Amino acid sequence: MTKEQINLGAVQETLLIPLYYRSLEAKSEHPRIDAHYDVDLINKIDYDFSKYNGKMSIEGCIVRSIILDREVNKYLNDHPDCVVLNFGCGLCTRTKRIDIKNSTWYNIDLPDAIELRNKLVDKQDxxxxxxxxxxxxxxxxxxxxxxxxxxxxxxxxVFMYLTEEEIRTFINIIKKNYRKVFALFEINHTIFANNTKFHDSVKKTNATFKWGIKHGKDLENITSGVKYFEEWNYFDLYENQGMLFNVFSKIGYVKNLSYKIASYEITSE
Structure with missing residues (x-):
């Protein structure tokens, strides 16, 4: 079988990181997500995945999937006929893991990422x-x-690779086109902005972190029409990171440095 060569932009190349880590989870003794489809995708790609071996990133990618799968499921149970806008989708395989009900999904990403997705990911109703x-x-x-x-x-x-002005522009596009949406955003702390070198996996690419906020609620300050609801800290679901990690994760300041998924309502003006 001829494998797919990778020719992606710097940020787009990072889509391979969560794909690879999900595939590793699928091969573990007790996988926490059903990622067998990701293993199939990895086998179709000609790429040196071995450079990605960050223990924290592996766990972070799985925890992110667990939280988002759970929260998306909740939303679909209450709104089975909704429209889902999945931005920066890359090779996201969430629709292969969960029941999407009667919803309609739009996977949106830069042209080279979508070109790769069209080649590798099977079409779905x-x-x-x-x-x-x-x-x-x-x-x-x-x-x-x-x-x-x-x-x-x-x-x-996605947001960590954008500037605050670009995130404001994105939210304003949402407000311009929709009266009200429910949003699930991955949020990273300000400490990582312009400090990509400290990320154990992204530092092995040419992508650069540009943005972060200290708390999910801070996103309300970027533009009007954003209402914060709650957030879920990755630290709460991390496993097998060692005793020292477990101790530090109990310290509020340290825990807040972790990545999070936050929920919002965005309304037009």
Whole structure:
């Protein structure tokens, strides 16, 4: 079988990191997510994944999947006919792991990432791929939302590579096109902004962290129309990181440095 060569931009290349780590989880003795599909994808790609061996990142990618799978499931149970906008989708395989009900999914990412996704990920009913930047407001022209239909926005593994102004632009695009959405965003701490060298996996790429906030609620200060609900800290689900890690994770300041998934409501003005 001829494997797919990888030719991605610096940030887009990072989509391979969570894919690889999910595939490792699938091969573990007691996998916490059903990631067998990710193993199949890895086997189709010609790439040196061995450079990615960060223990914290492996755990972080799995915990992120656990939290988002759970929260997306909750939303779909309450809004089974919703539209899901999955930004920076890369090779996300969430729709292969969960029951998407009667929802319609739009996977949105830069053109080279979507080109790779189209080659590797099997087509699925009610799931569509859009090859545009999340900052290009014309992506909304490719999305069909019925009057009164609920909208869920997911952004994982993306905001840290954007500037605050770019995140403001994105949120304003959402506000311009939708009266109200429920959003799940991955949030990283300000300490990591411009400190990519401290990340055990992303430092092995040419991508750069640009943004962070200390608390999920701080996103309300970026632009109007953003209402914070709650957040889920990765530290709460980390496993097998050692006794010292477990001790430090109980310290509030240290724990707050962890990545989080935060939920929001974004409303038009």
């Amino acid at each position: 009610n799931c569509y791929n859009i090859g545009k930047s999340m900052l290009d407001e014309t992506w909304a022209n490719d999305v069909k939302v019925k009057p009164g239909q609920d909208v869920l926005v997911i952004v994982e593994g």
